[in-house]
Amino acid sequence: MTTGRHAPGDLEIGPELVVRAIEGVPTIEPGDDLGDILGAALVRAEMGLADGDVVVVASKVVSRAEGCFVDLSAVDPTDTARALAKEVDKDPRLVELILRESRGISRKKQGALIVRHRLGFISANAGIDSSNAAPTHALPGSGPWVLTLPRDPDASARELRSRLERRFSASVGVVVTDSWGRPFRRGTVGFAIGVAGVPALWDRRGVTDRHGRRLEATESGVADSIAAAADLVAGQADEGRPFTLVRGLSFGLADDSADVLCRAPEDDLYA
Amino acid sequence: MTTGRHAPGDLEIGPELVVRAIEGVPTIEPGDDLGDILGAALVRAEMGLADGDVVVVASKVVSRAEGCFVDLSAVDPTDTARALAKEVDKDPRLVELILRESRGISRKKQGALIVRHRLGFISANAGIDSSNAAPTHALPGSGPWVLTLPRDPDASARELRSRLERRFSASVGVVVTDSWGRPFRRGTVGFAIGVAGVPALWDRRGVTDRHGRRLEATESGVADSIAAAADLVAGQADEGRPFTLVRGLSFGLADDSADVLCRAPEDDLYA
Numbered sequence A, B: 001m002t003t004g005r006h007a008p009g010d011l012e013i014g015p016e017l018v019v020r021a022i023e024g025v026p027t028i029e030p031g032d033d034l035g036d037i038l039g040a041a042l043v044r045a046e047m048g049l050a051d052g053d054v055v056v057v058a059s060k061v062v063s064r065a066e067g068c069f070v071d072l073s074a075v076d077p078t079d080t081a082r083a084l085a086k087e088v089d090k091d092p093r094l095v096e097l098i099l100r101e102s103r104g105i106s107r108k109k110q111g112a113l114i115v116r117h118r119l120g121f122i123s124a125n126a127g128i129d130s131s132n133a134a135p136t137h138a139l140p141g142s143g144p145w146v147l148t149l150p151r152d153p154d155a156s157a158r159e160l161r162s163r164l165e166r167r168f169s170a171s172v173g174v175v176v177t178d179s180w181g182r183p184f185r186r187g188t189v190g191f192a193i194g195v196a197g198v199p200a201l202w203d204r205r206g207v208t209d210r211h212g213r214r215l216e217a218t219e220s221g222v223a224d225s226i227a228a229a230a231d232l233v234a235g236q237a238d239e240g241r242p243f244t245l246v247r248g249l250s251f252g253l254a255d256d257s258a259d260v261l262c263r264a265p266e267d268d269l270y271a
Helices: A034-044 A059-065 A079-088 A092-100 A153-168 A222-234 B034-044 B059-065 B079-088 B092-100 B153-168 B222-234
Strands: A011-021 A054-058 A069-071 A102-109 A112-117 A122-124 A145-147 A173-182 A185-196 A243-251 B011-021 B054-058 B069-071 B102-109 B112-117 B122-124 B145-147 B173-182 B185-196 B243-251
Touching (some): A011 A222, A011 B222, A034 A054, A034 A059, A034 A153, A034 A243, A054 A222, A059 A153, A059 A173, A079 A092, A079 A102, A079 A112, A092 A112, A122 A173, A153 A185, A173 A222, A185 A222, A185 B222, A222 B011, A222 B185, A222 B222, B011 B222, B034 B059, B034 B153, B034 B243, B054 B153, B059 B153, B059 B173, B079 B102, B079 B112, B092 B102, B122 B173, B153 B173, B153 B185, B173 B222, B185 B222, B222 B243
Parallel strands (some): A054 A173
Antiparallel strands (some): A011 A243, A011 B011, A069 A145, A112 A122, A173 A185, B054 B243, B112 B122
């Protein structure tokens, strides 16, 4: 619930969280209205939305709805991209696109280009998806098609949130997610790249334990944890579970953004 | 459920996961029997355990039960530890202990010592907890007390799993977790440091999407995602939710270990 007892950014998590796929969502195509489609799916599934619910959306469907398809055959790589592509053994047109979507290169090796995305986070290949990116309806162009991340996932989250709040008369949060590999750990997990309504970071500075001592870990990456939990259920968006409902949080509506989850390079020991 | 239709390591995740704190657990003290205490709490809460349930346990209570308390006043720092402590401005006795618990230093700066833990993962201060570590019952020693991670969290998970399976006649998984900060991201999330029964990594190499193309992300860090989901509900173990039940997975019993989640240094671009 989001009630008067919570200050903005406050968070309370009940003893039980339910993470439920919102099923029966069709393949999303460019121009689709995610608010309408998601609202209808929630009604069909007799789920609705209540105060404090968080809707988690795989970035892939946001990208598809926003038409973030790129026809690689129309991409003309610069000399820089061509040289880099040769070095890491990747398609020069894809490398060109990765560079356009990025602020800089973090690490590279054969087959791998880890970059700081224009949105601030570090990810492989700038989050560009080339595994299953073709739009179902014909777009002008011959392909192969790839799909970039949404232009402004925070804005997409805010827009979707406002649509859902109007439709269901409830105060809800929206988290847009992507799945990445990580330094030091094998396996992908979900991360938050767009946040609206729900706090992205849960700041517990000044909170004391039951012995009156200050807690050591003062900031919890709550939107990333929500993304990881939803990713368990969602799996690959391709398999048909791009929308997930997380129920059981209670928060003060926050003007938060996924941006606060990105550590500034000057504060990062691994930048 | 863990049924014959699943091969070892296979995983299926239903459309709904429930992540529920197992409440009413007392403060854990050295020598406590976690299997007994957890079993009794599950019975009291009328939750029980069913095939496919995963019990997530905060490493802190495993450490407390195993008596992993160290009296800092009894730690004699080497010259190496003293020099390093001066450099990063930390208690030399704590630095000595961090070095004993580690294979090597990954990064350091004022107040921060990021190491490769003897268990293989990278974490700050070797996961040693000095925020709330005092045993409630007197131990010989004057303190201050700190708490190291469990000696062998995979073994602790296996032992707890076998106790729970006998008591509840169900095939279950156990994940022992800790919360850490991460490169590039602000905020802590949960990670798996001990795994029994449930697959740690979900290997989907060879899986194809509905267009017949191979999935790009082939390994999912499923035990880390479970840990992150449980961490949302558990918060700080100090606050009384060290045990969490995750219900809604379906897996083939795996002889897995949290070890497989640690990327080998030679494969790591950030090592």
